[in-house]
Amino acid sequence: MAHAATLEIKGLNKQYQVRGESLSVLEDISLSIKPGEFVSIVGSSGCGKSTLLKLIIGLEDDFQGELLLDGNRIVGTSLERGIVFQEHRLFPWLTVEQNIGIGLLNNTKLSEEEKRKSVQEHIELVGLKDFASAYPYQLSGGMSQRVAIARALVNRPEVLLLDEPFGALDAFTRAYLQQELQRIWEKEGITMILVTHDVEEAVYLGDRVVVMQPRPGRIKRIVDIPLPRERNRSSAEFVALKEEVLREFADTPVTETELVAELVVEEAYPNIHELKAA
Amino acid sequence: MSLIQTIRNRDWRGAALPIGLLAVWYIVTAFEWVNTKLVVPPEKVVQVAYNYVTHASFIGDVIASLTRDLSGFVLGGVAGILLGVALGLSRWFERIVGPSFNTLKQISLFAWLPLISTWLGTGDSAKILFISLSAFYPVALNTFDGVRGISKAQIEVARVYGFTRWQMVTRLILPAASPQILTGLHLGLIYAWVATIGAEFLLIRSGSGLGNTVIQGRDAFNVELIVFGMLVIGFVGAFFNHIASRIEARLLAWRGDQA
Amino acid sequence: MSDITRPAVYWPNNSKWLQHLLPYVGGFATRLSYAAVGLLLPLALLGLWQFAVTHEWIAIQLLPPPELVWQSLRELWESGDLASNLAISLSRIGWSVLIGSSIGWLLGFWIGLSNTARAYLYPSFEVFSQFPVVGWVPILIIFLGIDEALKIAAISFAVVVPVTVATYKGIVNIPRNLLEVAQVYRFTRIQILLRVVLPAALPSLFSGFRQGIMQAWLALVFVELLASSEGIGYLMVWGRQLMQLDLVFVGVIVIGIVGVSLDLSLRWIESRLQSWRHAAH
Numbered sequence: 098m099a100h101a102a103t104l105e106i107k108g109l110n111k112q113y114q115v116r117g118e119s120l121s122v123l124e125d126i127s128l129s130i131k132p133g134e135f136v137s138i139v140g141s142s143g144c145g146k147s148t149l150l151k152l153i154i155g156l157e158d159d160f161q162g163e164l165l166l167d168g169n170r171i172v173g174t175s176l177e178r179g180i181v182f183q184e185h186r187l188f189p190w191l192t193v194e195q196n197i198g199i200g201l202l203n204n205t206k207l208s209e210e211e212k213r214k215s216v217q218e219h220i221e222l223v224g225l226k227d228f229a230s231a232y233p234y235q236l237s238g239g240m241s242q243r244v245a246i247a248r249a250l251v252n253r254p255e256v257l258l259l260d261e262p263f264g265a266l267d268a269f270t271r272a273y274l275q276q277e278l279q280r281i282w283e284k285e286g287i288t289m290i291l292v293t294h295d296v297e298e299a300v301y302l303g304d305r306v307v308v309m310q311p312r313p314g315r316i317k318r319i320v321d322i323p324l325p326r327e328r329n330r331s332s333a334e335f336v337a338l339k340e341e342v343l344r345e346f347a348d349t350p351v352t353e354t355e356l357v358a359e360l361v362v363e364e365a366y367p368n369i370h371e372l373k374a375a
Numbered sequence: 376m377s378l379i380q381t382i383r384n385r386d387w388r389g390a391a392l393p394i395g396l397l398a399v400w401y402i403v404t405a406f407e408w409v410n411t412k413l414v415v416p417p418e419k420v421v422q423v424a425y426n427y428v429t430h431a432s433f434i435g436d437v438i439a440s441l442t443r444d445l446s447g448f449v450l451g452g453v454a455g456i457l458l459g460v461a462l463g464l465s466r467w468f469e470r471i472v473g474p475s476f477n478t479l480k481q482i483s484l485f486a487w488l489p490l491i492s493t494w495l496g497t498g499d500s501a502k503i504l505f506i507s508l509s510a511f512y513p514v515a516l517n518t519f520d521g522v523r524g525i526s527k528a529q530i531e532v533a534r535v536y537g538f539t540r541w542q543m544v545t546r547l548i549l550p551a552a553s554p555q556i557l558t559g560l561h562l563g564l565i566y567a568w569v570a571t572i573g574a575e576f577l578l579i580r581s582g583s584g585l586g587n588t589v590i591q592g593r594d595a596f597n598v599e600l601i602v603f604g605m606l607v608i609g610f611v612g613a614f615f616n617h618i619a620s621r622i623e624a625r626l627l628a629w630r631g632d633q634a
Numbered sequence: 635m636s637d638i639t640r641p642a643v644y645w646p647n648n649s650k651w652l653q654h655l656l657p658y659v660g661g662f663a664t665r666l667s668y669a670a671v672g673l674l675l676p677l678a679l680l681g682l683w684q685f686a687v688t689h690e691w692i693a694i695q696l697l698p699p700p701e702l703v704w705q706s707l708r709e710l711w712e713s714g715d716l717a718s719n720l721a722i723s724l725s726r727i728g729w730s731v732l733i734g735s736s737i738g739w740l741l742g743f744w745i746g747l748s749n750t751a752r753a754y755l756y757p758s759f760e761v762f763s764q765f766p767v768v769g770w771v772p773i774l775i776i777f778l779g780i781d782e783a784l785k786i787a788a789i790s791f792a793v794v795v796p797v798t799v800a801t802y803k804g805i806v807n808i809p810r811n812l813l814e815v816a817q818v819y820r821f822t823r824i825q826i827l828l829r830v831v832l833p834a835a836l837p838s839l840f841s842g843f844r845q846g847i848m849q850a851w852l853a854l855v856f857v858e859l860l861a862s863s864e865g866i867g868y869l870m871v872w873g874r875q876l877m878q879l880d881l882v883f884v885g886v887i888v889i890g891i892v893g894v895s896l897d898l899s900l901r902w903i904e905s906r907l908q909s910w911r912h913a914a915h
Contacts, residue, residue, distance in 0.1 A: 389757030481893030
C-alpha cells in the first residue's frame with residue numbers, strides 16, 4: 098500500500114490577470130486533509146474548484162498562501178501527486194498499455210521490469226486486461242476514463258486529484274465508475290480529492306464535502322459524511338445529507354456573468370508557448 | 376470471395392472512358408484520318424516503350440531522376456520538419472523568421488531556377504537544391520500548423536508526468552503533429568517529383584534523366600517517345616502518391632477511421 | 635464643477651477613455667514591434683549581401699550589388715518594360731484561370747451531383763490528376779507549338795485539377811442532415827442546388843479557386859522559362875543568358891510581390907466570404 102499524504106492548504110489566494118484587470122478566483126482557502134481521506138469539493142461554475150486542483154497539482158505556481166504536502170511546500174508538478182482530468186487526455190497515438198506507461202516514464206525508482214509489471218497490475222486494477230493493446234479511439238468514454246485513472250495511479254501517488262472525472266459520462270457508467278473508484282481508494286488507501294458539480298457523487302464518495310461559492314471562489318461550508326461504506330443512495334440518511342449540501346446552493350444561483358468569467362479565465366490560461374517553462 | 380466474383384463486383388464503368396479514348400486513338404490513326412506524324416499510332420508507342428525499357432540507358436535515366444528526386448525530398452523534408460517545429464515552439468523564432476518565410480514561399484518555385492543554375496551550374500547539385508526547396512515549403516508549413524495545434528490539455532498531461540524537453544519533442548510534439556507532418560511530406564513528395572521533371576526540362580544541358588530524354592524527344596519530333604515518357608512520369612507520380620497514402624494510413628492507424 | 639475651473643479644451647482628468655483606448659494603442663504598438671522584428675532577418679540578409687559585394691566575396695556577375703538590382707528595377711519600371719511583361723503574364727493567368735476554373739467547376743459539379751457521371755469519369759480523372767502538369771508540356775508543345783495557345787493550355791491544365799477536386803469534395807461532403815432537412819420540406823432539385831448545395835459547398839469552391847490560382851502562378855513561371863518570348867519568366871531567361879543577374883533578381887522580386895498580393899487578396903476575399911456566411915446565420 099502506498100504512503101498517503103497530509104495536504105495542508107493555508108490562506109490560499111489566486112488571481113488571474115484578465116485584460117489588464119485582476120480577477121480574484123480563490124480567496125482565503127484553508128483546508129486540512131488527513132492521510133487517506135476522501136474529500137469532495139462541490140460548487141457551481143466559476144467557483145474556482147478546478148483552479149484549486151491546478152494549484153495543488155502544480156501546473157500553476159503563481160498564488161499567495163501556503164500549499165503543503167506532508168509539511169513540504171508544493172513546487173511544480175511531481176509524480177507523488179496524480180491527477181485525472183475531466184477529459185481522459187490519453188495520447189491517441191499510444192495504446193492503453195503505453196498510455197499507462199507514460200505515468201512511469203520518469204519514475205526512477207522502478208526498474209524496467211518492475212514498470213512493466215506495475216502497468217500490467219494497473220490494467221487489471223481498472224479491468225481492461227483485454228484492451229491492453231487497443232488505441233483510445235477504440236474505447237468507450239468510460240473505458241478511456243478508467244485508463245486515465247490507471248495512468249494516474251501507476252506511480253502510486255500519495256494524493257490523487259480528480260477534476261470532474263465522470264462529468265462527461267452517461268449516468269450508468271458514472272455510477273459504475275464511482276463504485277470502482279471507491280474500491281480502488283479502499284484498496285490503495287491514498288488521499289483523494291474529487292472536484293465535481295454532482296452533489297450526489299460528492300456525498301457518495303466523500304468523507305467530507307467542501308461546498309464552495311463563486312465570485313470570488315471561497316469555502317462556504319464543510320459537511321461531514323459519517324455514513325458507513327458502501328453507501329446506499331436511497332437511504333434516509335444519505336438523502337438527508339444530500340439535501341443539506343444542496344441547500345447551500347439555494348442562494349447562489351449560477352448567473353451568466355459567472356459563466357462568462359470562467360470562459361475568460363480559460364482564455365487567459367497558458368498555451369503551447371509556455372512549454373519552455375515546463 | 377472468388378476472383379470471378381471480385382471482377383464481377385467491381386464497378387467497371389470507370390474503364391469505359393479510357394478504353395473508348397484508346398479505341399478512338401487507334402481507329403483515327405489506323406485509318407489515317409489524322410496526321411500520324413503528330414498523332415502517333417498506339418502500337419508505335421508500345422514499340423518505343425519496349426525498345427526503351429529493354430535499353431539500359433533508359434533504366435539509367437529513370438534511376439537518375441529517382442535518385443535526384445528522393446535526395447532532394449529527404450533534404451527538403453528534414454529541413455522542413457526542423458524549421459516547422461522551431462517555428463511552432465518558439466514564439467520569438469516565429470516572429471523573426473515567420474514573415475520572411477511566408478514571403479519567400481509566395482515566390483513561384485520555378486523562379487528560383489535561373490538563380491540556382493547561375494550559382495551552382497546545371498548539374499546535380501543545382502537540381503537537388505531546387506528539388507529540396509520544393510519539398511521544403513509544404514513540409515515546413517504543415518509541420519508548423521501541426522505543432523501549433525497541439526492542445527493545452529496534452530501539454531498539461533506532459534507536465535504532470537514530468538516530461539523533459541527531449542521527451543516533449545519525441546513523445547508529445549512529433550507524434551501529436553504527425554498527421555500534419557505526414558500530410559506535408561506527402562505534398563512534398565508530389566512537389567519534388569514535379570520539380571525533378573521541371574528541372575530536367577529546364578536544365579537540359581547536363582546529366583541524364585527522364586525529363587532530359589523526353590525533351591530530347593521533342594527536339595527530334597519523336598512523338599512516340601514523348602507520349603511514352605509522359606506516361607512514365609505520370610505513373611511514377613501516381614506510384615509515389617499511392618505509396619505515400621499507404622504509409623500515411625499505416626502510421627496514422629491510431630486515429631481510427633476519422634481521417 | 636464651476637465654469638471657472640473648466641479648462642478651455644475639454645480634457646478629462648479621469649481619463650477613462652484613455653484606459654479603454656490603451657489596449658488598442660498597446661495592441662497597435664505591439665503589432666508594430668512584431669513587424670519590426672519580422673524585418674530584422676531580411677535587413678540582416680540585405681546587409682550580408684551588401685557586405686559580400688563590397689568585399690568581393692563572390693564575382694559581381696554572380697551576385698550583383700543590391701543597388702544595381704534596385705536601379706534595374708527602376709529602369710525597367712520607368713521604361714514600361716516591366717509593366718508590359720507583367721501585363722502579359724497576368725493576362726495569361728487571367729485567361730487560364732477563367733478557362734480552367736470553368737472547366738473545373740463544371741466537371742466538379744457534374745461528378746459531384748451525378749452518380750453515373752462519377753462512376754464513368756472519376757476513375758479517369760483521378761489518374762489524370764496525378765500526372766504532373768509539367769509532364770504534359772512537351773506533348774502540348776507538339777500539338778500547339780510554343781505560342782500563346784501552349785501557355786494558356788498548360789496553365790489551364792494546372793487550374794482544372796485543384797478546382798475540380800475541391801468542388802467535387804465540397805459537394806460530396808455536404809452533411810447528410812442538411813439534405814434531409816431539404817427532403818423534409820420537399821425542396822425541388824433546383825431549390826436543393828441553390829439553397830443547400832451551393833451555400834454549403836461555397837467555402838470549398840473558393841478554396842479550390844484559390845489553389846487553382848496559386849497553381850496557375852507556378853505553372854506560368856515554368857512555361858515562360860521553358861518557351862517564351864515575353865512575360866516575366868522570359869525576362870529572367872533573358873537576364874540569365876546575358877549574365878545580367880540583376881534582371882533575374884528583379885524577376886524574382888516581382889514574382890514574389892505578385893505572389894504575395896495574390897495570396898493576400900484571395901485570403902481577404904475568403905475571410906469576407908466567411909464573415910458574410912457567419913453574418914447570414
